[in-house]
Amino acid sequence: MNETTEIRLDIRGQICPSCLLLTLKEVNGNHQAIRSGAAEVVVFTDDRQAVTTIPEATAKMGYLSEVAREDEAYRIRIFTRDTHG
Amino acid sequence: MDEQEKYRATVGYIRSKVDQLLTLMGTLPLRPEELDDSTLLELDPIGIVADSFSQVLAHLHDTNHALSVAKSEIRTILDVMGAAVVVLNDDNTIDDCNRSALAWFFDGADYAQVVGQRIDAICACGGGIEALLREGGEREREVTLGKRHLQVITSGIVDENGETEKSVFLYFDITRQKAIEASLQLYVKVFDHTAEGILISDRDNRIIEVNDAFCRITGYSADELLGKTPRVFRSGLHDQLFYRELWQSLREHGYWQGEIFDRTKAGDVIPLLQAISEVRDDNGNLTHHISVITDISSLKETQSRLDFLAHHDVLTKLPNRLLFNDRLNQAVERGRRDHSRFAVLFIDLDRFKTLNDSLGHHVGDRFLIEVANRLRGLVRKVDTVARLGGDEFVILVEQLSSPAYAQQLADKIVRGLKAPVTIDDRVLHIGCSIGLTLYPEDGEDAVSLLRNADAAMYRVKESGRDGYFKFSHDLTEAAFEKLTLENELRQAVEQHELVSYYQPIIDLQTQQVVAAEALLRWPREGGFVPPDKFIPIAEEVKLINAIGAQVTEQALRQLAAWDAAGIVLEYISINASGSQIFAPGFADGLIAELEVNGIDGSRLQVELTENVLMRDVQFCNTVLDRLRDHGVRIAIDDFGTGYSSLAYLKQLPIDTLKLDRSFVRDIPGDQNDCAIARAVIGLAGTLGLQAVAEGVETEDQEQFLTEAGCSTVQGFLYAQALPAEQFADYVSRFQQSTGTEH
Secondary structure, three states, X not given: OOOOEEEEEEOXXXXXXXXXXHHXXXXXXXXXXXXXXXXXXXXXXXXXXXXXXXXXXXXXXXXXXXXEEXXXXXXXXXXXXXXXX | OOHHHHXXXXXXXXXXHHHHHHHHXXXXXXXXXXXOHHHHHHHOHHHHHHHHHHXXXXXXXXXXXXXXXXXXXXXXXXXXXXEEEEEEEOOXXXXXXXXXXXXXXXXXXXXXXXXOOEHHHHOOOHHHHHHHHHHOOOEEEEEEEOOEEEEEEEEEEEOOXXXXXXXXXXEEEOHHHHHHHHHHHHHHHHHHHOOOEEEEEEOOOOEEEEOHHHHHHHOOOHHHHOOOOHHHHEOOOOOHHHHHHHHHHHHHHOEEEEEEEEEOOOOOEEEEEEEEEEEEOOOOOEEEEEEEEEEOHHHHHHHHHHHHHHHEOOOOOOEOHHHHHHHHHHHHHHHHHHOOOEEEEEEEEEOHHHHHHHHOHHHHHHHHHHHHHHHHHHOOOOOEEEEEEOOXXXXXXXXXXXXXXXXXXXXXXXHHXXXXXXXXXXXXXXXXXXXXXXXXXXXXXXXXHHHHHHHHHHHHHHOOOOEEEEOOHHHHHHHHHHHHHHHHHXXXXXXXXXXXXXXXXXXXXXXXXXXXXXXXXXXXXXXXXXXXXXXXXXXXXXOHHXXXXXXXXXXXXXXXXXXXXXXXXXXXXXXXXHHHHHOOOHXXXXXXXXXXXXXXXXXXXXXEEHHHHHHOHHHHHHHHHHHHHOOOEEEEEEEOOOOOOHHHHHHOOOOEEEEOHHHHOOOOOOHXXXXXXXXXXXXXXXXXXXXXXXXXXXXXXXXXXXXXXXXXXXXXXXOOOEOHHHHHHHHHHHHHOOOOOO
């Protein structure tokens, strides 16, 4: 099984819609790697609204996402297939 | 507008388009206080969103493709499933349907022709479906479409407001299932109503099902039997070997059939015809036993009844000839094996035929039943009493301790059957004659034992009946001789070989041949068979009437012939036996014969013995009266040797007494005979009858008789019985010699 590269994006301190735009920019730039499962984007944010907007927007683009709380922030993982499953 | 303004307008336009795109992406608009213009341009939100949109479009494309695949997948599933599917819109137009639905409901129309049409416009079954629709909700029911039985499952598709948007109908074809159900119901009926009892048990032979007939036959209820094994029916009448063979047959052939005795709940033993079959599954594993039973009690009863009828006499219920022969053969077998002795008693009723003829068969039959009962009462349990037919009975006396016992039994039977039998207030007397044989000395097989007993019985008959006789081998010769004689006599009568000889009867006073006594001669083997030997046989084999008729015919024809030749006799005398007198038409026959020959009745004399007369005086009187009406003379033959009842001399119309030769033989030497002769002659004179002395052989006898008053004689002194021609010569010569020549 190939190793999946984790692309970290720390946007703590930013609020929406910047959070979303920054995340989309990161996803757009890596869309082929993410679709093939070679990479996934992990976003760290402390904006509560981003927890909703990011998963909804990436879902329309055909990505899966999961949200978890980590330290004082949210960890949003964006990927194409559940490599943990 | 200056550059500054143009810049602000451009940025404002960008911001508004970015906001529009962000809204489409599901997020909030950009606020200027959070993002200044230069940062905005640096971030390039339009570029970002445009890139994202191209991904959204790619994703949509993928999704559409997957949907299209899924849709054709669903269609394929719908088409290949064994059910018909129809989806209706709420306005009753067809939204969708599968291939089976097209075939079953729409006459094989194309999908495109059907979809969008109103169901009631294109399907005859629309009404039924509409009704289902009206009821709404999920329903399961069965409908019939032509020969097809369908199970319908309806479910509605509702919108977010709970309104029914579409209805899905699933039709499963249950025609085959229905047919199987109907067939199963039929089997159930057969199972319930068949007359045979049926029991089904599992592989461990535990009863799992019984039908009503089985319960009726065995007396158990189904509840009492379920879970038990068929052992509860065991009667105890079969040994372990029987059941072992039964199970062995089941194991080897999967089948057993036979007769079995089982016990009912009430404890009765019943005979059953039983067939047991194994039932095995596809892998050959035993799953059930099926046992079918038929109660053959009544069959058994019929069988034993038939068996009884085949081996017994219906009238007396005694064993018949068949069964008797069987027992006799068994006795012979046993005798050979262990040297045991046994006896056979052959019993013939005396005078039964007369009883049967005169009183009718119903009296005869009741008499036979009484005889059978008496015989049963006289023998031991081990003995077999059988009726061979008619009035013949036979007894097999087994386990004989001594030959004397058989003779004692025979004696007891003779005495037992002599006792009168009362039927309808009529007291009947009958006796029996018994012939007795002992195994092995009188016969070593069944046939000779019976034949010899029969011969011994005939010996009793000959010697005057009412008794028994033990067989001896001399007897067989006598019986054989008798049989030969019987056959030859029959032949002689048929060929008219018996001839009449005539003995002259002479009146000493007138010195005339006044009459002739016709005496029958049977020429055989160069000599003559004496009448006292063949007449009893003729009586027994019923030839006597034919013989009598021949004698009468010959005698009367002869008398007429002599008349014509100038030899004139007063009368001609013939002898008649008892059988003749008692035979119907005897008198008529004589009278007819007289007429045929043109001879007056007074010229014929009939001689009867006293014993014949005494048998039935009244009947004789009737016959003799009728003869006397035609002038026929009646003589008592052998007078003094029989009953000699003087009473009947007065009652009967008699003309002549013939003094028996036994009284003539010793006169005048024997004083007693002289006295008897005188008395008879005197009696005749007193009653006005003629006396004729027989067997006169000497002149002393002639002289005594003349002095005693009897002048009519016959005997060797004058002439023996002569053939007709010689008789004529004799008469001529006698007449010419004027009575001095003898």
